[in-house]
Amino acid sequence: MEMLKRAIYGPDPAEQMRKCNSLLRKNERQLEKQVTSLAGLESKTKSMIKQAAKRGDVSSARILAKELYHVRQQRSRLFKSKAQLQSVGMQVREAFAVRKIQGSMKASTGIMKDVNTLVRMPELSGTMRELSQELMKAGIMDEMVGDTLDGLDEADDTMEMEADAEVDAILSEITGGKLGQAGAVPDSVPAEAEEEEEEEADLDSMRERLRALQS
Template identity: 35%
Template sequence: MGLFGKSGSHPKDKVQDWIRKLRKEVMSIDRQIRNIEREEAKTRLVIKETAKLGDEDSCRILAKELINSKKTIDRLITSKARINSVIMVMNTQLANLKISGNLAKSSEVMKSMQGLISVPELAINMKQLSKEMIKAGIMEEMISETIDQLNESDGELSEEESKLLEKLLFDTTQGKMGNKIESVDSIITIKVKNQRK
């Protein structure tokens, strides 16, 4: 509380503080991605060494871990994109707040705006603005739903992931383990077709 019961922080300061915290989260996600990629490289080396010893079960387990780490990286990248979109929305809202504050301060601007814009045009613009605000609310719901989906735990590997596992084992162990599968592009194509259904 400031002097005479007024709060000391301005909305601009709050938004900038939130944006700063969100950017820290983005940097943290980047660090996590780099750490996972480093661990993937180490795991690939262990798979090669284990394949030389002929331990196929251990190689399969390690290859599954590689696939899980790829999924985790994909989720982190998605989360990072969503955080960046939230930052952009907050910046837009802050800019709108600045504009509305400036319009409220200047009655001359309001008078000139009334002279420039006819009432029917203003009504149309307000309807479009309300539609965009509704869309923003829908987008917020979509973001919360996808975050809930990301928090769900994963079960067994799907058929496409099993094929990817076999190909990964075959490529990483230079043909000593796993089965030679068609290219990963065809597996990804199958996955995209299944998602469209």
């Protein structure tokens, strides 16, 4: 009987809305989990920078400051994505409310734009694709085309250039102005002492965690 009703009248709007809301909440929890992980990375990196500064190890401190810059950039991107996701949620609820009153659904270009951005995020790719399918079934958005965000590589290059300019400010902020002189960040940290080797291992571990969050 239920299958016959769906064949005649289409999917139940209330059921569609519940599924969309469930997927939206799932995506938001995923973002919050990533933000929490990044907060832990930031706290640990700050501590490592202070330790390096205390030893007078400027090269290690600068490498760590650059890693901290990337952590903060990633966190900022996640906050922006969370705001986009919340916007999608509000627009979806509004679309279903209009459908309930008017009996029809109009595709939303605003939702489509936000979803098309969010679905490209590694952290949300799977669940956002599932959500986009549900939104297309409900008629809230049309089928997406894969021609957006072509400028991501260029944006990444710009971020790398900005990172060097931000390192001094980060060092000054964390060390109370004791470190923060301009200069290129070296590719590796001298490992002359056991303490430096341990810090390098911690840094490698931190980089792996950051890469895991981004992939």
